[in-house]
Amino acid sequence: MDIIQAAKDAKKAAIELSTAGAEQKNRALHLIAESLIANKNEIFEKNEIDLKRSESENIPKPLLKRLKFDDKKLSETVEGIHSLTGLPDPVGKTLLATELDKGLELYKISCPIGVIGVIFESRPDALVQISALCLKSGNAVLLKGGREAIETNRVLAEIIREAANQAGIPSGWIHLLETREDVKNMLALDKWIDLIIPRGSNEFVRYIMDNSRIPVLGHADGICHCYVDKDADINLAVDIVYDSKTQYVAVCNAAETLLVHSDIAAGFLPELKKKTDQKNVVLKGCEKTRKIIDAQAASADDWKTEYLDYILAVKVVDSLEEAVDHINAFGSGHTDAIITSDRMAAEKFMNMVDSANVFWNCSTRFSDGFRYGFGAEVGISTNKIHARGPVGLEGLLIYKYKLIGNGHIVSDYAEKKRVFTHRPLL
Numbered sequence: 001m002d003i004i005q006a007a008k009d010a011k012k013a014a015i016e017l018s019t020a021g022a023e024q025k026n027r028a029l030h031l032i033a034e035s036l037i038a039n040k041n042e043i044f045e046k047n048e049i050d051l052k053r054s055e056s057e058n059i060p061k062p063l064l065k066r067l068k069f070d071d072k073k074l075s076e077t078v079e080g081i082h083s084l085t086g087l088p089d090p091v092g093k094t095l096l097a098t099e100l101d102k103g104l105e106l107y108k109i110s111c112p113i114g115v116i117g118v119i120f121e122s123r124p125d126a127l128v129q130i131s132a133l134c135l136k137s138g139n140a141v142l143l144k145g146g147r148e149a150i151e152t153n154r155v156l157a158e159i160i161r162e163a164a165n166q167a168g169i170p171s172g173w174i175h176l177l178e179t180r181e182d183v184k185n186m187l188a189l190d191k192w193i194d195l196i197i198p199r200g201s202n203e204f205v206r207y208i209m210d211n212s213r214i215p216v217l218g219h220a221d222g223i224c225h226c227y228v229d230k231d232a233d234i235n236l237a238v239d240i241v242y243d244s245k246t247q248y249v250a251v252c253n254a255a256e257t258l259l260v261h262s263d264i265a266a267g268f269l270p271e272l273k274k275k276t277d278q279k280n281v282v283l284k285g286c287e288k289t290r291k292i293i294d295a296q297a298a299s300a301d302d303w304k305t306e307y308l309d310y311i312l313a314v315k316v317v318d319s320l321e322e323a324v325d326h327i328n329a330f331g332s333g334h335t336d337a338i339i340t341s342d343r344m345a346a347e348k349f350m351n352m353v354d355s356a357n358v359f360w361n362c363s364t365r366f367s368d369g370f371r372y373g374f375g376a377e378v379g380i381s382t383n384k385i386h387a388r389g390p391v392g393l394e395g396l397l398i399y400k401y402k403l404i405g406n407g408h409i410v411s412d413y414a415e416k417k418r419v420f421t422h423r424p425l426l
Contacts, residue, residue: 003185006142007192009172010115014140016170018112022089025136028167032132033081035163039155040074046151047124054148059122062250062308069124069152077125081132084375090393091138097425101418103406105425110397112138114194117186118378119208121199122146127153129376131160131174136375137396142186142193144177187212197391199379217381217391221306222252223332224364227323227349229340230263234271236361237339242275243363244337250308252380253335253357253367257303257313259323262288265316269293281310288316303330320345324352331355333382335367356382356389 036043047069054064096108116139120126127145134141145153157176165171177183186193190213197217198208205218226244228237244255260268269292273283284302285295295314302313303326317323320338327336337359338349350358357367357380367390369377374392381387387395412418 003177003182004189004192006172006175006177007115007186007189010140010142010175011192013170013172014112014114014138017135017140017173018091018114018138020138020169024167024169025089025138026085028135028164028169029081029085029132031163031167032128032135032160033078035159036074036078036081036128036156039159040071043069043074043152043155043159046155047149049151050149057148059148063122063146063148065250067122067124067146067149067152073125077128080129080370080376083370084132084136084393087136087375087393090136090397094426095399099423099425100403100420101408101413102421104408105404107402107404108399109402110399113396113398115140115142115192116378116396117142117144117193117196117214119144119183119196119198119200120146120379122148124149124152124156126199127156128160130378131157133376133378133393133396135164135169135173137393139396140173142175142177144183144186147178150178184211187214190214197378217379217387217395218383221332222254222334222380223257223304223306223330224253224255224334224367225257225259225323225327225331225336226255226364227259227317227320227327227336227338228261228264228268229320229323229338229342229345229349230261231342231345232261232264232268232339233341234264234268237268238271238275240337240339240361240363241272244365245276245281245312246279246310247363247365249310251365252306253364254308255312255337255364256305256307257315257330259315259317259326260289261320261323262316262318265289266292269314276312279310281312283312283314285314286316289314292316306332320349324349328352328354334380335359335364337362337364356380 093110094107095110098106100106118130127143161174193214196214198205209216226241241258273293283295284298286298289295298313333355335357336353336355338346339361340346346360369390369392372390374390377390377392379391381391
């Protein structure tokens with residue numbers, strides 16, 4: 001692939017796509033969903049090739065789990081596409097309207113970012129989610145998935161491209177990149193690519209940031225915490241921690257570290273161990289933890305490890321403040337939860353923990369664009385500019401200012417012939 005030509009084609013398509021109406025984009029999404037179902041056998045066959053090759057290459061089990069694309073994943077993916085069609089068109093919304101003077105009106109209007117480069121992990125369903133979100137938000141997209149999913153990604157990208165073309169979506173709006181060299185070259189194309197979204201480790205995201213002038217919306221490690229406060233209901237806490245850790249371990253919003261207040265640890269930890277033993281979860285505990293339950297010794301590295309597996313680091317703390325300090329020191333700014341019946345403690349935790357998502361009495365697994373009602377997500381941003389948390393449609397938009405006048409000139413205001421009114425119109 002000529003990556004420069006692909007980026008140029010995407011830029012041209014993005015300009016055309018930015019004017020597409022809601023009806024056309026929704027029709028394209030419906031056709032994509034129908035085409036995915038109609039071609040599911042081919043998708044599954046290609047996915048099986050990827051799975052067998054990856055197994056022979058001893059790919060880690062968490063990656064294999066992400067790689068699998070079966071009927072369940074297809075159903076969830078199609079459901080996500082249909083939920084997008086039910087959302088209002090995010091493009092062209094008036095975000096602000098101000099009369100600067102009589103006959104001189106300023107409007108702030110939502111618009112697509114343009115061309116987005118997304119580098120993601122081994123999940124083929126992520127390719128569909130990202131493509132659908134970019135289409136609905138009027139953006140062109142360059143996609144680079146994991147090498148292990150190459151066959152699945154190829155067939156998915158082709159299905160999406162053909163279905164969108166049937167709806168009249170401009171050709172060139174979607175491109176699939178396949179090599180590391182493509183990624184390296186893409187980082188230099190700041191003239192044609194407007195935003196890069198890398199999904200991967202902190203080191204990988206840092207590499208992208210250090211090697212490109214293109215703005216980067218970083219989604220790095222998901223080192224998520226559950227903190228069980230001294231006033232937690234033990235049964236409630238066991239269920240929430242268990243779900244946060246085991247509902248699906250190979251994802252960025254699964255809990256990796258458990259913090260437990262010392263006042264409740266003796267009552268809570270044995271009950272949690274009974275529950276986690278059902279799924280053979282390996283517990284790695286601090287010294288205080290190991291005095292209460294049987295657990296492996298936790299090392300300093302365990303507090304900053306994203307396992308993506310049935311492993312949970314456990315630490316007993318003496319206060320809410322100690323829990324917050326630990327999370328802010330070792331967390332990735334992704335998702336952290338407190339379990340407590342004390343509202344003031346919960347509010348303090350949620351205000352002080354410096355993460356994109358902070359929860360009270362619910363599983364960290366809720367941190368997801370589809371569950372938030374965003375339709376889907378391109379990833380979860382731990383940035384503090386533009387978009388934070390699950391990045392859905394709104395995170396793929398920017399805005400422009402439109403000023404409408406009638407012969408107005410600045411010198412009239414500089415010479416005090418006219419004065420600004422700055423009257424809100426909304």
